[in-house]
């Protein structure tokens with residue numbers, strides 16, 4: 001570089017110097033911003049875990065679930081997780097209709113287990129809810145007095161536990177469907193609508209939520225977002241506003257179409273239609289039944305089909321029994337007995353099997369003689385094992401004939417037991433709703449996380465250091481080298 005000539009005008013600044021000056025200025029700004037963020041936003045938050053308990057009083061048995069979440073993230077989506085499940089010994093609470101006093105007592109052991117999981121200083125503030133489903137709905141229709149007594153008995157026990165009792169009630173089929181839908185979409189992160197997810201969702205024209213298929217012992221629910229407008233059957237529609245977004249959800253619960261009730265319906269029809277005396281045997285206790293299996297899948301499907309009345313539909317489309325069903329939309333998560341049965345038959349694995357493969361797998365299972373099945377699966381409860389052929393065929397009938405899934409959309413059904421550590425079911429959605437943990441509007445952006453803060457800090461420091469090193473290299477080199485550069 002030539003020596004600058006002494007003239008009346010200021011020496012011209014080289015481009016390198018200008019860039020360095022700008023970079024230096026920006027780095028200083030970045031450092032100031034970082035310090036501001038550090039002072040205002042990066043204060044450590046006290047770690048505080050909250051707990052909640054929900055008892056799912058199903059028709060076949062009761063499950064107690066313990067959930068936990070970090071207190072400071074209460075309104076985020078996907079932060080509540082199941083930390084414990086306890087299966088109550090004995091039948092579901094509706095099975096205590098002749099022994100109502102003891103319904104509550106059956107829950108004691110699981111409540112003790114929950115006391116062991118939740119730190120004792122938090123027992124008092126931990127809410128406990130009990131929701132009873134179709135078994136109690138049926139009992140209440142048959143014998144309201146017995147149902148009330150069962151509920152009083154469980155309430156008494158729950159009140160005497162050290163937790164914060166928030167109610168024991170029969171939930172409606174609509175609630176059961178809706179809370180199941182909320183649970184799986186919360187756990188799948190489908191309500192997250194910030195940043196990239198929002199952009200992705202706006203680019204993709206696919207449905208943002210997953211439908212929910214729940215198969216219980218006494219009832220079954222189908223729930224999914226439906227854009228069909230106007231709805232022909234407003235009583236099947238629910239409107240939600242969650243995390244700043246509106247959802248229009250179709251739901252229906254079929255009472256007596258859970259797998260145990262469906263089997264009873266089918267057996268009752270078998271008895272009515274049989275000519276043979278073998279099924280009416282006076283040597284068995286009243287109400288007890290002897291069934292001679294035939295292992296014939298095709299015949300089984302035909303006899304199950306009779307449970308679905310498809311003859312009259314007052315709407316443009318129906319599932320069965322004259323119930324409105326809009327066109328199926330999006331993917332579906334199928335849980336509870338849908339999962340237990342398909343998992344036993346090895347037909348889950350995120351459902352890579354075509355519908356005809358699934359049908360032939362059930363067909364081969366049904367065709368195996370009972371003594372062989374018993375030997376092959378000796379570790380499985382005989383009650384379940386003896387019914388898996390019927391249950392598999394019933395699931396296919398319900399999905400194919402009832403809801404009209406076909407070989408094209410079959411792959412959109414995902415059989416799932418758990419999502420992360422939490423069971424798929426209605427209980428989590430029920431608790432989220434009752435504890436107001438799902439806000440209608442999207443929560444304000446959270447302060448910078450510690451990770452992002454450290455990342456930013458490192459990045460900006462690296463820029464700063466690079467600038468300084470570059471500057472040093474440029475301005476402190478021997479003159480002969482600098483000459484070559486500028």
Ligand SMILES: O=c1[nH]cnc2c1ncn2[C@@H]1O[C@H](COP(=O)(O)OP(=O)(O)O)[C@@H](O)[C@H]1O
Nearest residue numbers: 058059060061133134216217218219258337340
């Ligand atoms: O391991 C299993 N294998 C097969 N079926 C199961 C298993 N565990 C539970 N189930 C069945 O799942 C269903 C659960 O129904 P639930 O008791 O929740 O009734 P609800 O929802 O109609 O009130 C019952 O039919 C029960 O027999």
Ligand SMILES: [Ca+2]
Nearest residue numbers: 058133216336
């Ligand atoms: Ca259930």
